Amino acid sequence: MSSVYRKIKGGVTAPLGFLSNAVSAGIKNPDAERLDLTLITSKSTCVAAGTFTTNRVKAAPVKISQTHLRDGDVQAILANSGNANACTGLNGIRDAKLTAKTVGKSLGIKQSQVALCSTGVIGLPLPMTRIEPKLHPLTEGLSRGQGLDVAKAIMTSDTCHKEIAVTVKLGDQQIKIGACCKGAGMINPHMATMLCFVTTDAKLSKAALNNFLSEAVEQSFNRITIDGDMSTNDSVIMLANGAADGASIKRGTKDAKKFTEALNYVLLEMAKSLVRDGERVTKFVTIHVKGAKSYNDAKKVAEAVANSSLVKCSWNGNDPNWGRIIHAIGYSKAPIKEELIDIYIGGLPACLGGLEADTHMHKLREKVAKPEFNITIDLNQSQGEYTVYSSDLSPEYVDFNRSEYAYWKQARKDGLTKQ
Amino acid sequence: MSSVYRKIKGGVTAPLGFLSNAVSAGIKNPDAERLDLTLITSKSTCVAAGTFTTNRVKAAPVKISQTHLRDGDVQAILANSGNANACTGLNGIRDAKLTAKTVGKSLGIKQSQVALCSTGVIGLPLPMTRIEPKLHPLTEGLSRGQGLDVAKAIMTSDTCHKEIAVTVKLGDQQIKIGACCKGAGMINPHMATMLCFVTTDAKLSKAALNNFLSEAVEQSFNRITIDGDMSTNDSVIMLANGAADGASIKRGTKDAKKFTEALNYVLLEMAKSLVRDGERVTKFVTIHVKGAKSYNDAKKVAEAVANSSLVKCSWNGNDPNWGRIIHAIGYSKAPIKEELIDIYIGGLPACLGGLEADTHMHKLREKVAKPEFNITIDLNQSQGEYTVYSSDLSPEYVDFNRSEYAYWKQARKDGLTKQ
Numbered sequence: 001m002s003s004v005y006r007k008i009k010g011g012v013t014a015p016l017g018f019l020s021n022a023v024s025a026g027i028k029n030p031d032a033e034r035l036d037l038t039l040i041t042s043k044s045t046c047v048a049a050g051t052f053t054t055n056r057v058k059a060a061p062v063k064i065s066q067t068h069l070r071d072g073d074v075q076a077i078l079a080n081s082g083n084a085n086a087c088t089g090l091n092g093i094r095d096a097k098l099t100a101k102t103v104g105k106s107l108g109i110k111q112s113q114v115a116l117c118s119t120g121v122i123g124l125p126l127p128m129t130r131i132e133p134k135l136h137p138l139t140e141g142l143s144r145g146q147g148l149d150v151a152k153a154i155m156t157s158d159t160c161h162k163e164i165a166v167t168v169k170l171g172d173q174q175i176k177i178g179a180c181c182k183g184a185g186m187i188n189p190h191m192a193t194m195l196c197f198v199t200t201d202a203k204l205s206k207a208a209l210n211n212f213l214s215e216a217v218e219q220s221f222n223r224i225t226i227d228g229d230m231s232t233n234d235s236v237i238m239l240a241n242g243a244a245d246g247a248s249i250k251r252g253t254k255d256a257k258k259f260t261e262a263l264n265y266v267l268l269e270m271a272k273s274l275v276r277d278g279e280r281v282t283k284f285v286t287i288h289v290k291g292a293k294s295y296n297d298a299k300k301v302a303e304a305v306a307n308s309s310l311v312k313c314s315w316n317g318n319d320p321n322w323g324r325i326i327h328a329i330g331y332s333k334a335p336i337k338e339e340l341i342d343i344y345i346g347g348l349p350a351c352l353g354g355l356e357a358d359t360h361m362h363k364l365r366e367k368v369a370k371p372e373f374n375i376t377i378d379l380n381q382s383q384g385e386y387t388v389y390s391s392d393l394s395p396e397y398v399d400f401n402r403s404e405y406a407y408w409k410q411a412r413k414d415g416l417t418k419q
Numbered sequence: 420m421s422s423v424y425r426k427i428k429g430g431v432t433a434p435l436g437f438l439s440n441a442v443s444a445g446i447k448n449p450d451a452e453r454l455d456l457t458l459i460t461s462k463s464t465c466v467a468a469g470t471f472t473t474n475r476v477k478a479a480p481v482k483i484s485q486t487h488l489r490d491g492d493v494q495a496i497l498a499n500s501g502n503a504n505a506c507t508g509l510n511g512i513r514d515a516k517l518t519a520k521t522v523g524k525s526l527g528i529k530q531s532q533v534a535l536c537s538t539g540v541i542g543l544p545l546p547m548t549r550i551e552p553k554l555h556p557l558t559e560g561l562s563r564g565q566g567l568d569v570a571k572a573i574m575t576s577d578t579c580h581k582e583i584a585v586t587v588k589l590g591d592q593q594i595k596i597g598a599c600c601k602g603a604g605m606i607n608p609h610m611a612t613m614l615c616f617v618t619t620d621a622k623l624s625k626a627a628l629n630n631f632l633s634e635a636v637e638q639s640f641n642r643i644t645i646d647g648d649m650s651t652n653d654s655v656i657m658l659a660n661g662a663a664d665g666a667s668i669k670r671g672t673k674d675a676k677k678f679t680e681a682l683n684y685v686l687l688e689m690a691k692s693l694v695r696d697g698e699r700v701t702k703f704v705t706i707h708v709k710g711a712k713s714y715n716d717a718k719k720v721a722e723a724v725a726n727s728s729l730v731k732c733s734w735n736g737n738d739p740n741w742g743r744i745i746h747a748i749g750y751s752k753a754p755i756k757e758e759l760i761d762i763y764i765g766g767l768p769a770c771l772g773g774l775e776a777d778t779h780m781h782k783l784r785e786k787v788a789k790p791e792f793n794i795t796i797d798l799n800q801s802q803g804e805y806t807v808y809s810s811d812l813s814p815e816y817v818d819f820n821r822s823e824y825a826y827w828k829q830a831r832k833d834g835l836t837k838q
Contacts, residue, residue, distance in 0.1 A: 057749030057757045057773075087745055089758065089774045122742030123775050232746055309728065309812075310820055317821025323541030326506055327651055330476030338476045339508065354476075355508045356542050393728075395814035401729055402736025 004168060005177075005262035011163030013147035014178035015201035017043045017243030021141040022149035025134040027082035027120070027127055028156075035153035037131060039138050040197055041076040041107060042241040048074035049209040050115065051217045053234035059086035060096040061116035062233060068100075068112050069237070073206075077197055077237055078103050078138075079117040080131065081156050081182070084193070086232040087123045095126045099135060106139035117195050117235050119156055119182065151180035154195050157400070158182050162273040168202075168262045170255045173246035175202040179266050183274030193231040194221065196270055202259060203242035208251050212260050213238050220267035223388050224275055236267075275389045280396035283315045284372040284389070292384030297334035299386040301377060304332035312393035320364035322350040329377065340380040346373045423587060424596075424681035430582030432566035433597035434620035436462045436662030440560040441568035444553040446501035446539070446546055447575075454572035456550060458557050459616055460495040460526060461660040467493035468628040469534065470636045472653035478505035479515040480535035481652060487519075487531045488656070492625075496616055496656055497522050497557075498536040499550065500575050500601070503612070505541045505651040514545045518554060525558035536614050536654050538575055538601065570599035573614050576819070577601050581692040587621075587681045589674045592665035594621040598685050602693030612650040613640065615689055621678060622661035627670050632657050635682045639690035642807045655686075694808045699815035702734045703791040703808070711803030716753035718805040720796060723751035731812035739783035741769040748796065759799040765792040 013020050022038035050069045052062050068074055078099060085092045100114040107114075118126070151161035163180040181196035204212070217236055242248075249255050276284050287306050292298035305311055308328040314321035322343045329336055338354040346367025349357035367373050432439050441457035469488045471481050487493055497518060504511045519533040526533075537545070570580035582599040600615035623631070636655055661667075668674050695703050706725050711717035724730055727747040733740035741762045748755055757773040765786025768776035786792050 055746065055749040056755055057745055084742075087742060087757070087770070087773055087775070089772075122746060123770070232749060309817075313817050313820035316817065319821060323503075323506060326476055327474065327541060330474040330651060336475055338506070351506070351542070353508075354506055356506070393817055395817040398728075398732050398735065398812055398814040398817055401732035402738060 002261060002265065004258045005166040005265060008165045008167050008176070010165040010178060011147035011151055011180045012040050012178045012197050012199045013144050014165035015176040015199045015241070015243070017201055017241045018178070018199045019043065019142040019144055020146045020150045021138050021143065022146060022153035023134050023138050023141070025080070026130045027080055030130065035149055036081045037134055037138060038079050038150045038153035039076060039103065039142065040150060040199065040239070041142060042239055044241050044243060045073055046075050046239040046241045047204055047206050047209050048115070048237065048239050049206070049213045050235060050237040051214060053231055055232050057087065057232050059084050059118055059233045060088060060092035061085055061118045062235060063093065064096050064100065065115040065117065065235060065237065068115055072110070072112050074115045074237070074239065075109050075113045076103060076107060077115045077117065077239070079154055079195065081119050081154050083118060083120040083124060083126055084122045084233050085118040085126050088125050091125060095128050098128070099131060102132065102135045103139060106136055115237050117233070117237070119154065119193050119195055119233050122232060147178065147180070150197070154180070154182040156182065156193070157279055158277050160277055162270060162277065164266055164269050166262050166266055168258055170246060170249070170258060173244055175200060175244045175246060175259070177202070177262055177266050179270055181270040181274060183277055194234050194274055196221065196236040196267070198236070198238035198266065200238070200240045201242065201244035202240055203244070203246055203248045204240045205248060208249060208256070209238065209240055211251060212263055215260065216263045216267040219264055220271035224271050272389055275391050278391045279400055280394045281391040282371065282394060283392040285315060285391060286374045286387060286389055287377070288374060288385070288387045289377045289379065290385045291379040291381055292386070293335060293382045294384045295386060296384070298384040300332045300334040301329050301336065301379065302386045302388045304328045305375070305377065306388045306390035309393055312391070315368060315392035316394045318365055318369040320345050320350055320361070320368045325375065325377070326351060326354070336379055337381065342378040342380065344376040346370070421680060421684065423677045424585040424684060427584050427586050427595070429584040429597060430566035430570055430599045431459050431597045431616050431618045432563050433584035434595040434618045434660070434662065436620055436660045437597070437618045438462065438561040438563055439565045439569045440557050440562065441565060441572035442553050442557050442560070444499070445549045446499055449549065454568055455500045456553055456557060457498050457569045457572035458495060458522065458561065459569060459618065459658070460561060461658055463660050463662060464492050465494050465658040465660045466623055466625050466628050467534070467656065467658050468625070468632045469654060469656040470633060472650055474651050476506065476651050478503050478537055478652045479507060479511035480504055480537045481654060482512065483515050483519065484534040484536065484654060484656065487534055491529070491531050493534045493656070493658065494528050494532045495522060495526060496534045496536065496658070498573055498614065500538050500573050502537060502539040502543060502545055503541045503652050504537040504545050507542070507544050510544060514547050517547070518550060521551065521554045522558060525555055534656050536652070536656070538573065538612050538614055538652050541651060566597065566599065569616070573599070573601040575601065575612070576698055577696055579696055581689060581696070583685055583688050585681050585685055587677055589665060589668070589677060592663055594619060594663045594665060594678070596621070596681055596685050598689055600689040600693060602696055613653050613693055615640070615655040615686070617655070617657035617685065619657070619659045620661065620663035621659055622663070622665055622667045623659045624667060627668060627675070628657065628659055630670060631679050631682055634679065635686040638683055639686035643690050643694055691808055694810050697810045698819055699813045700810040701790065701813060702811040704734060704810060705793045705806060705808055706796070707793060707804070707806045708796045708798065709804045710798040710800055711805070712754060712801045713803040714805060715803070717803040719751045719753040720748050720755070720798065721805045721807045723747045724794070724796065725807045725809035728812055731810070734787060734811035735813045737784055737788040739764050739769055739780070739787045744794065744796070745770060745773070755798055756800065761797040761799065763795040765789070
């Protein structure tokens with residue numbers, strides 16, 4: 001743990017001046033009281049920043065949030081789970097805008113000050129008849145005590161909610177950063193649908209916030225959503241309301257250094273929590289590549305290994321199969337030399353100079369059998385380094401992902417999601 | 420069926436002047452009589468060509484075969500299954516060369532006229548004490564009747580052998596092309612370990628053969644081993660011995676057109692057979708992309724869809740999930756327009772203009788439930804087209820791939836593969 005920040009209880013409402021609420025609107029399942037509609041707001045105006053999916057097919061809420069964040073200062077985030085509002089055309093845009101308008105009106109802010117996020121199945125319209133009646137109660141029930149409910153309401157196939165908060169001392173003032181996120185889908189290039197909301201009561205300019213958030217995302221979520229192959233809905237949105245009443249944090253200062261250290265920690269912890277809770281994941285694997293000719297070469301190698309289905313299968317089977325790892329290194333397109341490659345599993349050499357090392361198989365198996373372990377790949381060429389966080393691939397993952405769409409569509413036909 | 424070629428019985432020994440044999444050397448399993456060492460030879464000198472894995476980590480036999488094919492006219496192919504002889508360093512090269520030398524001596528040809536192929540587990544040395552004594556018997560038993568045994572001896576996790584032969588009339592002469600191949604591993608970028616041997620009694624120059632083979636591989640095996648992400652051992656080797664006693668087939672002529680049509684058919688059938696027999700595959704899916712801005716854009720889209728784990732999972736579950744398909748199209752990096760995209764499943768519209776089409780779910784499900792179906796993606800932008808052949812991803816595939824290396828290594832430790 002760093003001396004700069006200290007972990008505290010709570011999530012997005014830990015920083016001063018933030019309120020939240022979550023309700024069940026029957027989007028996930030009309031017959032069960034599961035939280036699926038949530039709102040985060042600030043009492044005062046915010047400086048806001050966001051990073052979004054690079055997928056060319058973007059969900060309606062992503063398109064709208066991008067515009068709202070570019071045009072003005074967003075003060076609220078409305079999110080739903082159970083429906084992605086993606087591939088829904090102009091009707092999807094209309095529905096999403098209507099929710100922003102309604103919430104804005106209730107809160108007394110402009111429609112353009114409400115950011116929107118959706119996660120769930122693609123291609124089905126938002127169940128507006130169930131969402132609309134819940135928007136006013138959602139704003140009515142806002143309070144400081146319900147940050148946890150936000151984390152719960154955005155869950156889809158997540159098995160646990162994910163939130164974090166830290167406090168940082170900057171001179172005499174104490175500022176806080178809070179966050180929650182949801183993952184689901186395997187944490188893998190084109191599979192994750194992730195949302196992350198970050199709040200802080202620190203004071204920042206829009207330029208500084210954009211800058212700090214981009215850097216923090218680069219070393220966290222971009223290490224798990226490799227290649228920019230993101231889902232139609234991926235969004236990280238951060239609000240800074242300055243409620244801690246300190247001076248503005250300027251780039252290049254000591255305070256900025258402390259703040260970014262804390263922000264990087266918060267986002268990396270959130271990103272790691274997504275991998276750990278990936279669908280039917282049993283292993284959390286840190287892949288560290290060093291000795292590459294460049295940072296980009298190290299990245300290529302790390303991502304090739306992290307995304308190899310065969311490597312992931314072997315981890316699921318507690319199999320220290322370095323042959324599959326070197327095979328993935330070989331097709332990564334980085335200029336490697338087979339005879340220089342060392343591979344360590346849980347710190348033990350599995351392959352040295354491109355050949356099988358003399359480590360006992362049962363010792364390597366012990367390492368891979370653990371729920372968390374490291375793979376270190378030394379290319380022994382130069383100084384390039386990169387780290388990614390990956391997971392295993394389980395038969396249960398495939399089984400889980402065999403029939404989402406048909407299930408939802410049938411559910412709608414059966415009147416389970418009456419529209 | 421074309422009027423140019425006619426399918427006939429047999430495989431690599433169907434063309435005149437080719438002999439083969441296969442034996443059990445106990446490489447796959449010392450305790451079971453499974454064919455795992457095989458040899459194809461021509462009675463007369465051949466013109467030879469090959470295409471090999473682009474993986475930077477290359478198995479010893481690949482490195483040696485590349486040299487032999489570049490330097491001279493290969494007249495024999497020696498292949499084994501059960502061990503890839505990859506990541507085995509200088510010892511691997513030494514062992515492989517020794518087998519070529521021994522076989523060359525028995526056949527009365529040069530070591531450099533023997534091409535080598537291995538397939539199986541990576542990182543373990545060839546069991547030379549079991550292979551060496553079998554090399555002489557292998558050459559002794561060569562005959563025209565054992566083409567089928569070659570196809571069987573190269574199998575690893577294949578569930579069936581794969582061979583084909585055709586005859587083509589060129590003017591007055593009748594020439595033949597024969598082939599066999601093995602797949603295993605899912606037919607997917609970095610997973611397939613494939614070998615394919617092609618023989619013909621047609622007469623061709625080295626330049627023409629290289630040219631025809633490259634083109635045939637481009638429209639067949641390269642449509643299933645996407646992105647050049649190949650295994651350490653992938654090899655296609657073709658021998659032309661001119662035994663049909665016809666005139667040399669010159670590029671640009673009518674005969675060349677007929678010959679390449681037949682060769683393309685042979686290789687495409689072989690490539691498709693690999694997909695159909697992919698590990699634990701239950702679906703064979705042809706993905707045809709059209710209306711792209713360019714050939715390369717169509718290729719990007721086709722490969723993104725063909726490789727999406729989530730798309731493949733949905734096929735396994737008979738789920739016509741077009742949302743996952745459009746999601747993969749979106750991250751393919753091709754410049755697409757969401758609102759123009761049409762997706763057809765088995766000829767029925769699932770998505771029109773980026774939105775859900777009005778086709779009954781049960782009709783779409785019927786299509787995806789079939790063992791073979793087509794996905795047509797029309798980007799409606801221009802004329803670019805591309806086709807790939809893909810498969811589903813099953814829980815059984817993951818289960819099957821959980822523990823190969825540890826199994827083999829333990830087997831060796833237990834003395835099952837005594838070295």
